[in-house]
Amino acid sequence: MRLLKVYGLITLIVVWYLSSFIIFLPAPHSVALKFALLLFNAEPVLGKSLLEHSISSIIRVLSGCLIAFLIAIPLGIISGWSEKLDDFFSAIIEVFRPVPPLAWIPLAYIIFAGFYSPVQIAQVFIVFIGAFFPCLLSVREFAKSVDRGLIEMAKAFGADDEDILEKVIVPSSLPGILSGVRIGLGVGWMTIVAAEMLASSGTGLGYFIMVMYEVGGRTEEIITGIIAIGIIGYLMNEIVLRVEKKLLRWR
Amino acid sequence: MDTKYAIITIVLSIAVMGCTEGGDIYVVKLSPQDMIKQLELGQIDGFVAWEPFVSKGVSSGGKVLLHSEDIWQGHPCCVVAHVSDFNDKRALKAVIYAHIKATEFIKDPANREEVISYASEFTGLDKDIVTQAMERIEFITFPEENDFRKYFRFLKDSEILNKNLKEIGFEDEDDFFNSFLRKDIYEEVIKNMKEGKIPEYTGKVRIGYLTADLHQLALFVAVKEGYFNETGMNLELKQYRNGVAVMEAFRSGEIDVAYLGGAPATLKRINDDIKVEIIAGANNEGSAIVVQPEIKDVSDLKGKTIAIPGYGTVQDFLLRLVAEKNGLKVVTK
Numbered sequence: 001m002r003l004l005k006v007y008g009l010i011t012l013i014v015v016w017y018l019s020s021f022i023i024f025l026p027a028p029h030s031v032a033l034k035f036a037l038l039l040f041n042a043e044p045v046l047g048k049s050l051l052e053h054s055i056s057s058i059i060r061v062l063s064g065c066l067i068a069f070l071i072a073i074p075l076g077i078i079s080g081w082s083e084k085l086d087d088f089f090s091a092i093i094e095v096f097r098p099v100p101p102l103a104w105i106p107l108a109y110i111i112f113a114g115f116y117s118p119v120q121i122a123q124v125f126i127v128f129i130g131a132f133f134p135c136l137l138s139v140r141e142f143a144k145s146v147d148r149g150l151i152e153m154a155k156a157f158g159a160d161d162e163d164i165l166e167k168v169i170v171p172s173s174l175p176g177i178l179s180g181v182r183i184g185l186g187v188g189w190m191t192i193v194a195a196e197m198l199a200s201s202g203t204g205l206g207y208f209i210m211v212m213y214e215v216g217g218r219t220e221e222i223i224t225g226i227i228a229i230g231i232i233g234y235l236m237n238e239i240v241l242r243v244e245k246k247l248l249r250w251r
Numbered sequence: 252m253d254t255k256y257a258i259i260t261i262v263l264s265i266a267v268m269g270c271t272e273g274g275d276i277y278v279v280k281l282s283p284q285d286m287i288k289q290l291e292l293g294q295i296d297g298f299v300a301w302e303p304f305v306s307k308g309v310s311s312g313g314k315v316l317l318h319s320e321d322i323w324q325g326h327p328c329c330v331v332a333h334v335s336d337f338n339d340k341r342a343l344k345a346v347i348y349a350h351i352k353a354t355e356f357i358k359d360p361a362n363r364e365e366v367i368s369y370a371s372e373f374t375g376l377d378k379d380i381v382t383q384a385m386e387r388i389e390f391i392t393f394p395e396e397n398d399f400r401k402y403f404r405f406l407k408d409s410e411i412l413n414k415n416l417k418e419i420g421f422e423d424e425d426d427f428f429n430s431f432l433r434k435d436i437y438e439e440v441i442k443n444m445k446e447g448k449i450p451e452y453t454g455k456v457r458i459g460y461l462t463a464d465l466h467q468l469a470l471f472v473a474v475k476e477g478y479f480n481e482t483g484m485n486l487e488l489k490q491y492r493n494g495v496a497v498m499e500a501f502r503s504g505e506i507d508v509a510y511l512g513g514a515p516a517t518l519k520r521i522n523d524d525i526k527v528e529i530i531a532g533a534n535n536e537g538s539a540i541v542v543q544p545e546i547k548d549v550s551d552l553k554g555k556t557i558a559i560p561g562y563g564t565v566q567d568f569l570l571r572l573v574a575e576k577n578g579l580k581v582v583t584k
Contacts, residue, residue, distance in 0.1 A: 113289075
């Protein structure tokens, strides 16, 4: 298995080398060198290292996702638990769910224009939108599929609503919560890069790529940014997966 | 408990993101439309932009701290360029002819009223604003080479250029400017015009320009006054958002000739090796630093946030010149 992964990576690099002869694409080694250089050293135009740009993007994503999760998880559990509440929310959710988070970008910049640090808040908001719906749907799905027999049994033993929620529904929804968090982070991460490209945030990987494009002659830097986005996205997913495995071992 | 920490984290992270420390001038990159909006809302302390955005900024509560001619007299700005693949001399002569005629029209005091109407129509702004703006633009027909070289050295010294001239096939700076700023066609047109000859060209020319950029008024006037028609040219106009987009259009073969900033033309000519040549100038100066009213002089810019339209633009350079003269440093926010 592991060996196959290595082969996969090698194939990618070989294809990359070959294409760099045909199309306008810098060779892998020159991109790797640039990556190593810019990771900690400031890039001259923006005066910031790749690490600094990454941290700004990560902070924005985590802030937006945290707010999204704090609302989406309880809401998902409640609407999974009570059919009446689920009906109440479903119309709203069904209308907004199919809207791609990127469609919110211009509106967000207008809504938050008067706030303190409007660009940052708008970007956190866009991440929030991106992370909210996948998380909500995942949690709701699991909360709904709680064994009704289990609830009846708990009731027979004299458990009240609070007990049922705490001891039955929440634990059964845990896998849903974790996969909701994982998907939410993934979508949030994709959204932030696009949001940073559209407005000037001063830092962030999306902004970095856009400025490098505008100034020109910096294809290596652009690919470097793409690689950083890929690595961070992969790591975020991997971390939540590990947590999932650990927490859900009892299953 | 978890929720509490989460909230603290959110508040802290938002606070950290918005934090600034005093000492330098902070720059942010914004589109000119956003600059005006954010200045009004107090999100930025000032901006460097070109007309009509300077006058627009002033009319919405800002004030001009420095006009660009006070920073760098006669600095180059917009130019007319052609993509090297499109090298039909007759076509280029016809374009330059229309451009010179239009510029003469604009500069003739007798046409003042009409020019203001054209300017207002072209930019979609009130006549009061364009009247102010027009006073600050020097319309020209060919840029000064020395000023272009000064700008080139700024790009080189600030490491914004990442290719040297040899890599794109030039011996040295002289060799580069001989090709990049070509005056031969311009001089021929001037000679023809003195003899009363109008260059003729009946083929198609696709000209790109920037939306509502007052510096490029000559193009609009040339169309309206029928100077292109005089040459018999089949003209197709295309609008672009900024100079970078114009250069990309050159690269992808969408346009033959364009009005654009000398800055993106130089920057992308070298960095991306997009082969273009400048055949005429459109204007000098016409930019300014616009600030919040409480900023009295340049030393007040310390610790303030100033917006520029892009890195490596003339406006970026103007701000850096001011900072340098006053012992301040420009850093990105």
